[in-house]
Amino acid sequence: MTGVDVLWAGGWLRDPAEPVLRGDDAGFATGLGVFETCAVVGGRAFALTRHLHRLAASLAALGLPPVDLDEVRAAVAAVLDAGGDGLGRLRVTVSPGAPGGHARPSLVVTGGPAPVRGAPHVVRSPWVRNERSPLAGHKSTSYAADALALAAAVRVGGNEALLADTRGALCEGTGSNVFVERDGELLTPGLATGCLPGVTRALVLAWSAEAGLPVREAGPDELPWTVVEDARQGRVGLALTGSLRGVVGVEVVEGVAVPVGPLTAEVARRFRARAADDLDP
Amino acid sequence: MTGVDVLWAGGWLRDPAEPVLRGDDAGFATGLGVFETCAVVGGRAFALTRHLHRLAASLAALGLPPVDLDEVRAAVAAVLDAGGDGLGRLRVTVSPGAPGGHARPSLVVTGGPAPVRGAPHVVRSPWVRNERSPLAGHKSTSYAADALALAAAVRVGGNEALLADTRGALCEGTGSNVFVERDGELLTPGLATGCLPGVTRALVLAWSAEAGLPVREAGPDELPWTVVEDARQGRVGLALTGSLRGVVGVEVVEGVAVPVGPLTAEVARRFRARAADDLDP
Numbered sequence: 223m224t225g226v227d228v229l230w231a232g233g234w235l236r237d238p239a240e241p242v243l244r245g246d247d248a249g250f251a252t253g254l255g256v257f258e259t260c261a262v263v264g265g266r267a268f269a270l271t272r273h274l275h276r277l278a279a280s281l282a283a284l285g286l287p288p289v290d291l292d293e294v295r296a297a298v299a300a301v302l303d304a305g306g307d308g309l310g311r312l313r314v315t316v317s318p319g320a321p322g323g324h325a326r327p328s329l330v331v332t333g334g335p336a337p338v339r340g341a342p343h344v345v346r347s348p349w350v351r352n353e354r355s356p357l358a359g360h361k362s363t364s365y366a367a368d369a370l371a372l373a374a375a376v377r378v379g380g381n382e383a384l385l386a387d388t389r390g391a392l393c394e395g396t397g398s399n400v401f402v403e404r405d406g407e408l409l410t411p412g413l414a415t416g417c418l419p420g421v422t423r424a425l426v427l428a429w430s431a432e433a434g435l436p437v438r439e440a441g442p443d444e445l446p447w448t449v450v451e452d453a454r455q456g457r458v459g460l461a462l463t464g465s466l467r468g469v470v471g472v473e474v475v476e477g478v479a480v481p482v483g484p485l486t487a488e489v490a491r492r493f494r495a496r497a498a499d500d501l502d503p
Numbered sequence: 504m505t506g507v508d509v510l511w512a513g514g515w516l517r518d519p520a521e522p523v524l525r526g527d528d529a530g531f532a533t534g535l536g537v538f539e540t541c542a543v544v545g546g547r548a549f550a551l552t553r554h555l556h557r558l559a560a561s562l563a564a565l566g567l568p569p570v571d572l573d574e575v576r577a578a579v580a581a582v583l584d585a586g587g588d589g590l591g592r593l594r595v596t597v598s599p600g601a602p603g604g605h606a607r608p609s610l611v612v613t614g615g616p617a618p619v620r621g622a623p624h625v626v627r628s629p630w631v632r633n634e635r636s637p638l639a640g641h642k643s644t645s646y647a648a649d650a651l652a653l654a655a656a657v658r659v660g661g662n663e664a665l666l667a668d669t670r671g672a673l674c675e676g677t678g679s680n681v682f683v684e685r686d687g688e689l690l691t692p693g694l695a696t697g698c699l700p701g702v703t704r705a706l707v708l709a710w711s712a713e714a715g716l717p718v719r720e721a722g723p724d725e726l727p728w729t730v731v732e733d734a735r736q737g738r739v740g741l742a743l744t745g746s747l748r749g750v751v752g753v754e755v756v757e758g759v760a761v762p763v764g765p766l767t768a769e770v771a772r773r774f775r776a777r778a779a780d781d782l783d784p
Contacts (some may be wrong), residue, residue, distance in 0.1 A: 231526045241521075241525060243523070246611075250531045284647070315526075364646060365534045368533075370638070474567050
């Protein structure tokens with residue numbers, strides 16, 4: 223999270239430099255918390271309802287106290303109003319707050335400019351995603367492993383790291399889901415790999431199905447980690463999806479320029495058109 | 504972290520209820536940070552030098568900015584002074600602070616009463632430790648998976664969860680290292696399992712070696728996950744080590760009373776005696 227321009231916490235907008243969290247906040251002390259990141263399009267948070275649904279579902283699944291979604295919506299509206307045209311992304315972070323009987327969840331909503339990224343350039347991470355973690359499939363604030371994997375990729379010239387699961391299946395990126403274009407199909411790893419049930423991923427699957435395009439979740443053994451090497455050698459195509467990225471074809475794998483598949487290009491085009499038509503699908 | 508009585512942040516002691524952290528602190532937002540927990544014995548933090556050494560080493564290994572260890576020692580002294588005889592535990596938490604060029608690390612030191620635990624009762628976790636994570640071997644604040652594994656164990660009557668690594672070796676507990684007493688030896692999993700290089704674990708290994716006791720790190724295949732079932736059936740003994748626990752023999756495995764081995768009892772006795780002699784070994 224860089225370049226926060228607008229910050230809401232504890233009931234109202236604050237100077238981002240003002241302290242708003244206790245030192246014993248469980249989010250700070252033990253990484254207990256969940257977050258959501260939305261693109262801001264035309265002054266609105268894209269797919270906000272889906273993001274809030276996932277936020278609430280993850281809090282419940284992880285046994286964390288619920289947050290008042292009306293309060294979240296009010297905070298989001300305040301941040302969007304204050305940020306105006308300069309906003310390109312919005313983030314909602316919730317932790318259980320400080321320990322103790324009268325604790326209230328800590329809710330922080332921030333807005334900033336859209337991230338600037340070069341052409342999608344992925345690097346294979348030496349580390350793996352643990353699909354047998356209680357956090358698998360949740361956008362937890364215990365996010366340091368992802369932050370470090372991304373930083374390692376950036377150090378070698380990439381802008382996203384791809385991870386396998388512990389059993390050697392392709393899983394996802396640090397802040398994106400991955401798709402593989404192969405033999406006329408576009409496949410994404412199943413949730414059993416521990417990947418996030420991404421909002422953009424879900425929309426791509428649903429909208430492609432409606433359009434009759436061959437885009438689907440892969441079976442357990444369909445996408446082994448070796449597909450990234452296949453991509454590097456130009457035998458298959460890769461795409462990333464994410465709330466801020468949308469759908470983008472991977473153009474570089476570990477420094478090697480690779481072609482973006484025709485189905486990926488078609489799906490990306492349709493995603494942009496349909497998202498522009500409906501900001502809260 | 505419960506029952507914080509004394510809290511130091513940003514240069515001085517604070518009311519724990521006072522906000523001291525920014526809403527965009529990287530510790531809160533993305534779980535970037537490390538922490539240390541020490542027992543407080545006779546008004547001093549046991550093995551503080553070892554803990555601070557590990558803290559600094561983990562910050563460096565994870566690519567996080569260093570913290571001023573003199574400032575940490577001053578903060579620890581202030582918390583110990585303020586807490587007096589009521590303190591039984593002390594915690595130091597460090598994050599990189601807020602993003603941006605002029606960011607300073609966030610340093611929070613807290614003190615509270617010693618934890619009250621029943622007889623050591625372990626439960627096998629359904630989740631596993633990821634030994635192929637950039638966080639393996641570091642006491643990171645991206646700690647939610649451990650907090651949830653412990654909570655799950657507590658729900659079924661235990662007070663610690665044991666985890667395997669992803670390849671099926673015994674690894675550690677959520678807040679402890681584990682030892683296995685078998686055939687007259689006391690063995691602890693090697694660091695390749697992703698377990699923490701625990702301060703108490705290291706002292707047990709060093710002090711036992713000096714005393715000529717058969718206590719050592721296990722080889723790669725010596726402690727498969729099935730040893731916990733062996734323990735439940737009384738064929739081997741288990742022990743936990745940790746900064747607040749010291750060395751304790753496991754008395755219950757998943758509701759089944761189990762014997763504490765004679766070597767474990769001997770090592771625990773020696774640990775207590777030697778620790779009492781030297782509060783900063």
